[in-house]
Amino acid sequence: MTPSPEHRAAWPFRALALALSRGQLDEDDTAVIVYDLEGLDARLAELNRLFPAGTLHAAAVKAAPLRALLARLCRAGAGLEAASGPELHLSLRAGCPPERVVFDSPAKTLPELRQALALGVHLNADNFQELERMDALDAGSSPAASLGLRVNPQVGEGSIAATSVAGQYSKFGEPLEKRGEIVRAFQKRPWLRGLHMHVGSQGCGIGLFTAGARALLDLGREIDRACGERRVLRLDIGGGLPVSYGPSSPAPSMEDYATALRRECPELWDGPMRAFTEFGRWMFAGQGFAAARVEYVKEQAGQRTAVVHLGADMFLRPCYLPDTWRHELAVAAPDGTPKQGSRSPWNVAGPLCFAGDFLARGRELPDMAPGDWLVVRDAGAYTLSMWSRYNSRQAPKALGVEADGVEVLKARESVEDVLRFWG
Structure with a gap:
């Protein structure tokens, strides 16, 4: 069953707040991708209901x-x-x-x-x-x-x-x-x-x-x-x-x-x-969101920019082809609760050392401050799987949320993991 728009809007904040309250995210976790495990179950159940009995539903590994x-x-x-x-x-x-x-x-x-x-x-x-x-x-x-x-x-x-x-x-x-x-x-x-x-x-x-x-x-x-x-x-x-x-x-x-x-x-x-x-995309995309901590906020040339810890390293297509690929963005307070208030144009800059590393430009968002979380909706497919090694940044932790429980699906990469990758 397709979740209601209200559930879809609220779930990332509830899941992020739960992960923070359970101590699953610490100061080293500058970014995270979170999956709705029950939502994933529902997707497979929907396929089994709609397609002929005996159909093999082989989820595309490359998506997630x-x-x-x-x-x-x-x-x-x-x-x-x-x-x-x-x-x-x-x-x-x-x-x-x-x-x-x-x-x-x-x-x-x-x-x-x-x-x-x-x-x-x-x-x-x-x-x-x-x-x-x-x-x-x-x-x-x-x-x-x-x-x-x-x-x-x-x-x-x-x-x-x-x-x-x-x-x-x-x-x-x-x-x-x-x-x-x-x-x-x-x-x-x-x-x-x-x-x-x-x-x-x-x-x-x-x-x-x-x-x-x-x-x-x-x-x-x-x-x-x-x-x-x-x-x-x-x-x-x-x-x-x-x-x-x-x-x-x-x-x-x-x-x-x-x-x-x-x-x-x-x-x-x-x-x-x-x-x-x-x-693949249908199975996973709506069942996951990404969140990146706001590290700095800058104002210059009449523009406001939030510097966050995810960019083209995980969102290659939105950064390189923003007119074709676009994710809805939201902002959470340091405790994961949604930020309210007036909205204004913001640039959202990723952490990579090239000029095109922007998740969004001129996007209407609530005011941001260091320590807030930038939430990227519908990020469960073709995001973490397209992780880039540019700048040798660590791939983020992946969490799964089910009812009121949170589990680590994959730990955040350590510096040693990255060094080992490069030999």
Whole structure:
């Protein structure tokens, strides 16, 4: 169930105040990312309610690769989608059974392919050359492995080119216009049993997702006819449903998406094919916020600037592409309670040594003072996972909040951790 606007507005302050009161944040914790664990549970429950029974919901590891979060989803029956060799290992370390792991890296090495086949994960080949590598590895002799091919359905791009991967050209998969070669690839390989797609993420509409799924279902029927048997047994529709980062970026609901998908692709519910999903942003973004301590407040050239402890190190896209990526900001007092009062334009500067490190410019915010907290809403996906090593700053602590309890999901990096990283 989608939380009410009132809960959504109040929860970060309640969670931050709880963490502070429990002593989970000390003077060294200049920044933190906090997750709503019950909200994460609700997201998975919503997917199970809306999609066909038996669907494997494989959360995208890249969106929030905190092992504690991944393990919690796995304990509740979810799968995990790995886009690299280390993400594959992280999935297994989080307790995900191999039969619930989807391995989608577009640049798999021979050792990675060999290991994935031995483990028996769901492996989606990115291209015909990868299928030839799998031929050489005798992929058909791995009875536990579930093997498919990624296809670009070529249904068009969304409003953000960098997150759209289903145009006429894409770096991912084989294009649908090569359907003859795709069909022949399946005829040649009886062990090839699945189709995979990903249309894109933020900026893509429901129509693109449903059109992509429809195109691959039709391709699957063509493959079945050519092979003389039911060959395509699973359809991986990827993830990508956009999320709202505030009033300026409304987004469709998962219920809207599932309803449209059922209307356009009813055989996912009525037929023998098993559906897979790979939601990341939708799963994690609204379940986490970040908070950074205000270190200094400066007034110069008629502008007020708050210097905080998060910037382009964790919010690469908002800092580099502020017109495309925007987070709602709020301000809390040193005890975590929301600051009230009049609002005025503020610049929010991050801690990195380059001129573009700003979370916001001219944003209407309450007055800030050193010791306050700058709260960044909807930061649960693609933030900590994109942490930058520029200036060698320490990655912040990650906390999970459930009812009235607070747990450390990941400790703040120590100076020694950073030095060890650099060798």
